[in-house]
Each structure stands twice: as C-alpha cells, then as structure tokens.
Amino acid sequence: MKTLFLFLFFCHGSSPVKHSLKYFVTASSGVPNFPEFVGAAVVDGHLAASCDSSRKILEPKQEWMKTLFENEPLHLDWYNAECFETQPILFKATMYSLKQRFNQSGGVHVFQRMSGCEWDDETGEVQGFNQYGYDGEDFMSLDLKTETWIAPKPQAVTIKLRWDAEKTRTKMFLTQTFPEWLNKYLAFGKSSLQRTELPSVSLLQKTPSSPVSCHASGFYPDRASLIWRKDGEELHEGVDLGETLPNHDGTFQMSADLKPSASEDWGKYECVFHLSGVKDVVTRLDKAAIRTNWETEKPGDVTILLTATAVVLPLILIIAAAGFIVYKMKKVKPRPSPAADSSELSESLNPET
Template sequence: MKKFLLLLLFCHVSSPVKHSLKLFFSGSSGVPNFPEFVVAAVIDELLVAYCDSNKKIIETKQDWMKTFLENNPQYLEMYTKECLESQPNFFKVWINRMKQRFNQTGGVHIFQSMAGCEWDDETGEVNGFNQYGYDGEDFLAFDLKTSTWIAPKSQAVIIRQRWNADESRIKRIQIHLTEIYPKWLKMYLDWGKSSLLRKDLPSVSLLQKSPSSPVSCHATGFYPDRVLMFWRKDGEELHEDVDLGEILPNHDGSFQMSADLDLSSVPAEDWRRYECVFHLSGVEDDIVTKLDKAKIRTNREKPSDRTIHITAGVAVLAVILVAATGFIFFTKRRKPNSLHNLLTTSLRTLCQHS
C-alpha cells in the first residue's frame, strides 16, 4: 500500500522531547475496491500496526510490536475485537447518520477519527486528543482543557450539546486521554526503545542545481525529528537569504530536511566564510559542513542526482489514510506548537497503490 507524506513544520527553537500515540480510524461508503473500515496505530510518526475490514487480522509493522503482542495476548484480543467488531459497526452507523444529517443519498462518504496523546518525557505534560471528521471537514473535537466537545459544523451542534450533557461520556474520554493512552504510549516506548528512542546522525551533502541556484545543505537519515539546522557566517547564525525546508520522513522511518542559502550577492572568495550546522536533540556535537565549491554536488555533474533526494522521502506510513482521505483534523483549540500537520490526498490513490 502506498505510503503518504506527513509534513512536520520546522521551527528553529529548542523543542521539547515529545512522543506521540495516534490511532486513526476511517469508515467509508461508496468507495469501490476499498475496505469499509481501516485502523492504523502510529507511535512517534511510525506505523506500528494496521487492520482493515477486508483482511480481518491485526498486522504488525514493527518487529518489536509483534513481540509485544506475542507476550501480551490480552492486548491482541482487545485490538482484534475493536478492529473487527466494535469500531466497524460504530462507523457504519455513523456514516448513515451523517448522510441523513447532510441530506445525502449515494456517492462516496468518509467518516473518520483520530485519538491519542502526546507526552513530554522531560516535563511529564500530556496532551490528549479525540477528533472526528466527515467528508474532508472537521466535525467534532474534544477540548481536554475545558472537558467539552467543540462543533465546527452546524450539523454537529445537537450532538455536541448531547455529548456535553453526558457526564459519564466526558469522564470516559478524560480517562482515555489522560490515563489510558499515556499508559499505552509509555508501554510501547519501553518495548520499542531500541527503535523509537534511538539517535541516528545523518549524512550531510551540499547540493546546487545550477551556478545561479541557492546552495542546499541536505541532511538525511537522522532520527528522531527533533533537530535544528541553519547556516552561519563567520560563526554567526544567518536569518536572511536562508530558506529552511520541512522535515520529511524517509521510507526507513528516518528523516530528511534541507536548508537553502542564496549566494547570488556573495563574492566567490567569501564562500569560505559560510558553514551549515546540523544539531540533533540529545547529541552534544553538531555536524558542521563548510561551504566548499569542490564538495558541492550538482545536476550538471551527475544527472542522476536530480531525483535521488526528492524520492528518498516519498514512501511513508500507510497509516495516514486518515489524511489520505482528505480529513483535516480540528486543531484550532490545540497548542500552537503542535508538531503535526496532516497532508491530504484521495482514497482512490490509496487503493491504486495498495
């Protein structure tokens, strides 16, 4: 199945060490050759488990997750029941309800949700989330700070009022977001620490398309995604003429990013005053790359280099089928420094590459 890109907006600040658990659920109707229900579990942006209504089994995507389920059969039983019985029925009922609320009959319709939490292992702070979307638009979201449901669509107002009046439902949501999901996340991190808590330094290259193009400092193969990357001149960090790229996932679970420097107004003899700096959170020594014309790789020298760094991160997490179906989660009430912004694409594309 084709994997999709998940972009992380890079902010040049010192970022806390955060871990995340995300459970993506997607129910659909009217989509030919595609399962009516799909679930994917993601930890720290890494797909760890998947199931759908066609295969009817839990597929582990990481060796440590397979070992965990083999040693904890009660969790496998619980996940299997949720994936094959409880959640499919829930989503089927809700798709029918949504079609009625929006006065719809046939056609393709998608009802989705994302639940989980972020945990800061330095401060202990937990940020839980539970959100729903329908046909590519936000529908309902739980605000953990106020313990209330938010309804960005008028069709959701009645549901919001009913759910906010249901104290037992509110309590269950609070327990999941503040206790159960964080417990699961910490447990998974412990089982998968050799993979999830590793620190991999990248290979760094200088790239330039043409003599008049910016010089790109490209780092790939690093993990985790908590990094700083910048250019400096004579030891001082540059802000002008620098274009920071986004952090992109690679197919192997590592990450890549670039920082472009515009040298159009810089005399050739001054290039030696510039250097690219890469810093990985938790690693004391930076990777410093001096700007040296002899080390710059260009398309003119190796035409095959034109695509190698573009394609390196194209295959990522099959899990983002929530994003793949065009669902933009309701995040306006979440923290402004949230690390996650989901991309959108079509379910049909997902099917074609499965």
Template sequence: MKIFILLLLSSHFAFSVKHSLKYITTASSGLPDFPEYVAAAVVDGNLVVYCDGSKNILELKYDWVKKLLENDPHQLELYKGACFGWVQTYFKSEINTLKQRFNQTGGVHILQRINGCEWDDETGEVIGFNQYGYDGEDFISFDLKTETWIAPKPQAVITKMKWDADKAKMIFSQYFLWLKKYVDYGRSFLLRTELPSVSLLQKTPSSPVSCLATGFYPHRASLVWRKDGEELHEEVDHGEILPNHDGTFQMSVDLNLSSVTPEDWTRYDCVFQLSGVKEDIITKLEKDRIRSNEVKPSNMTVLITAAVVVLALILVSAAGFIVYQKKKAISPPSSPDNSTELSEQLNPET
C-alpha cells in the same frame, strides 16, 4: 480538518524528550479502489500496528510490538475489535449518519479520527487529544481545558451534546499507560540515535539549492540554512519531516540564491541538529558539492529524437496518402466537360 500522519518539528534551540501514541482511523465511501476502513497505531512517528478492515488484515510491524501484545492479550483483543469488530461498523454507520445531516446522497466521503496522547518523560506532562474530521474539514474535537467537545459545524452540535453528557468517554489515562508500555518494550528501537547523510541538490542552475538530510532518527531534529553563522528566515523554504521505509526520517530546506553572487556562496552553510547529539552536521555551500538531476541531451538522444520526428513525418504522409486514395475511390465519375477542364489544368500545353 485534513488529518495526515505528520511529524511535528521541534525547536532546534532546545529539545525536550517527548513520546507520542496516535491512533489514526479512516473510513470512506464511494472510493472503489480504496479500503472502506483502515486504522493505525503510531508510536513516536513509527507505524507499529496497521489494520485494513476491508481485507481483514492486522499487522504488527516489529518483534517488540508482537512481544508486548503477547504479554498483554487484552490489548491485542482490543486491536482486533477495532479492526474487525464494532469500531469498524461504527465508523461505517457514522458516515451514513453524516451524509444525512449534510443532505448528501452520493459521491466520495471520508470520516477520520486521530486520538491518543503525548508524554514528556522529563517533566511528566501528559497531553491527550481526540479530534474528528469529515470530508477534509474539522468536524468535532475535544478541548482539554474545558473538558468539553468543540463543534465548528452546526451538523456536529447533536454529537457535541451527546458526548458532553458522557463524561466517561474521554479517559486519556489509558492512552498514557499504553504509551509507557510501548516505550518500555521498544526502548532499544525508540530511543536509538541515527545520524543522516546530508546532500546539496539543485535541479537546474537557476533553481533553489536544497539541503536534504535523510536516514536520521529520532524525528526530533532541525535543518536550517545560515549566512555568516546566523540562521536565515527569508529566502528559505522548510519541508516537512517525512518517514523513510526503514523507520528513519528525512527532511529538506531550500535556499533561493537568485540574488546571491557566486562570490558570496561561501558565506552560507546548512546545519542539521539532532536531539541528544551535541555536534551538528555542517555542510558548506560549495559548487562542487551540489548534485544536479538536470538531464543534458546526449548525441544519442539527439539522434533518437531526430529519428522519431522523421518517423512521425512518414506516418503523417502515409496517412494522408491513404485518405486521398479512399476519397478518390469513392468519388463519383466526372462528366466529360469536367474531365476536359481537369486535363487542361494538368497539361496546359495540350
């Protein structure tokens, strides 16, 4: 299981208001330039708490998060315990256990966990999740329907049997209570609405045209290409929703125009829809709206390139001359006969 902090794209036809709390933990071995233990709490796609166990760093990212934990010192202590205490020790020891089960001695190994819950505040539905991955593949996950653990690897069966017997291990209600607190304290931040700027980008005249929307919030949004008002499903490539450094999000969708004549471009448009906003942002496919990052060589670039080529030739020639001089200096003296032959070759008239 490759666990990433990814944000799921909702359907653009109907949005439901969902909140999520995700705890993401990563332990590693064999990576000298990477922390051995990092953890994060993510609310509605926003990183709210970050832990680097290797450097003893625990960061609370927003003032409203600090206020929440000041009023709930028990939860703050749990974060400290997870970052600096037994949780870190547990994950590091589990890597050693898994290396033994997989008959591994050295190399790079990564153990990851993502757990938490999603809450639909319209229907009241709460869904919990807890899953582990080892070295980029599924290791074990919890099945809510059967309330048992699923072990896709034979090496995980021992863990499954032990955890199935511990019914108290899966209590998703506590995640839901913490998520409700986060939403209450961060309401002005989490429930805000920000519209994006939408641009059309094209690397070269033959490249697909990318419709980029950046700076929007929340992440419940859609971006599609349409032709004559109908959404396109072919010749398009949807990108993922990605976080920006300022807490907003961005996404893009590419349109392949290789089989479209310039006369038909006006039939296409890009449509952005944001949850809770009635009006869409529509950007028509017009040539003068497309921004390109294609770099055309200027006269100065040509001159610089030519100068570099000339300099390279000079250096090569100089290096060849030096090598020739060195060989000449260490060559043994020629016999008189050879000297005469060489003189005759260089001066055939003598």
C-alpha cells in the same frame, strides 16, 4: 483534519522532542474496492498495527508490536475488541445517522476519527486529542480544558449537547491511558523508535553563482532540524529550507540552501544539524570543502597545456609533411625506358591486342 482518507495522515512531521500515539478510524460508504471500516495505530509516525473489515484480521506492522501482543494478551484483546466489535458497529451507525442529517442518499462518504496523545520527553507535558471529520471537513473536536465538544457544523450541535452531558471516560484515556501505552511502545520498540543516527553533511554548489547547499543524509529519526548561522546567530533571510525526504534504507535526508555572499564573509557562516539528545553537527562554510560540478581553471594547467602544445605541434607537422611526400611519390608512374623493345610498345598500343 481536512483529509478524505486515512493514509493521508501518515506523515512524519513532528517537533524534535515530542513522541506521539495516534489512532485513526475510518468508516466509508460508496468507495469502490475500499473497506467499510479501517483502523490503525501509529507511533511516532510509524504504522504499528492495522485492521479492516475486509480482511478481518489484526496485523502488527512492527516486530516490537508483535512481541508486545504476545507478551500482553489483555492488550491484544483490547485491540481486537476495538477493531471487530465496538468501533465498526459504532461507526456504521454514526455514518447512517450523518447521511440522514445531511440529507444524503448515495455517493461517496467518509467519516473519520483521530485520537491519541503527544508527549514531550523533555518537559513531560502531555496533550491529548480527539477529532472527528466528515467528508473531508472538521465535524467535532474535544476541548480537554473545558471537557466540552466543539461543533463547527450545525448538524453536529445535537451530538455535541448529548456528549457534553454524558461525560464519558474519554479524558482519562487521552491524558492517562494513552500516554502510558505510548511509553510502553517506546520501551518495546526502543531499538527502532528511539535509535539515533547522525548524518554525513556535505556542502554542494552547482555554479559559482548558485546557492551553497548544506545537505545532511543518513540521519534517524526524522525529527531533526538544519539551519545556517552567521557569527553564531541563526539566519532566516537568504536561507531556503528543503523538505525532509526518506532514503531507501529507512534513514532521512534534508538540505538548507544559503544564497551566495561576499567571499571575505564566508568564514563567518556555519551549517548546524540538530537532533534532540545528541551533539549538534556543525559544518563551517569553507570554499575548499564545497563539492561542485564545475572546475576553476588554474594558471599551472594553462602553462602545462601550452608547453605540451609547443613540443607536440612540430612533431605533428613533420609527420604530416613526410606523409604528404610519400603520398605524392606513390602517385607518380614510372616512364618507359628508352631501351624498351619497340614491338612491345606497339603491341601495347594496338587496340586489337
């Protein structure tokens, strides 16, 4: 949890078969133009609802979350209580206490909590988590197996001992309540959270010596993988995996580069796009299917070019010669006729005329 602000948690990395519900709470002091308290609920990497001490409203960020609040007022009441009653008071008091423990009087300080659960929809395994951070460093985390708190900082030891003795309902929320809510959210947001879209896959290469890039674009969700295989075995050496990037329409794209190999082996390679719950998209490496921005000169093209040159060049020479003759004829002035009147000739030479 080594971050300073809530928004750095909003990333999309997760395993292909896991769903997650995460609650982020941030208390801060000395941060200009930033609320003293911010809360957010994130489902599978998508912001579902948020609140803060400046606007003092609970705002659903997804249509399905808005529908859930409208249909389940008790659920809405819990969010309102956490956003505007319980957590702001608790976090403000904890922030004051931590500044005393660390002997701090002023400056910028941030106290955060990330809690929630992950659920594997294939194995049914549930993992709960509850972590605290202060000023960008780990402060405390809950070990669910032993139901004890881990305190990496000396200033957290006193709190750890007190919380170990209290045995609150934290474990029940992390292992029962939150997983139930996660399944509820997945049901309400099924059309968006659980939709699947397969990508279009292209083979790209800049130059004959460049890596061959397998590019998959237009898939959803982002919990997907892209690999190269040879003779059915996944390759790791000679493969460069790119990041998963968002498209403007809400889908995602990713690429995997394969270093050039001997041409006779190309038929043994294939690019495989995997998304849990749907059939793999397999693209066999084929020279004819590779899109490039370079052209291989073909013998037929050279023959056509030479034939065209042989026909056109004589015509150009003839036209150029004819033009030269006409040009020279225009430059030659006609001589006076012997029968011309001598008076006209002398008049034309008279400088006074």
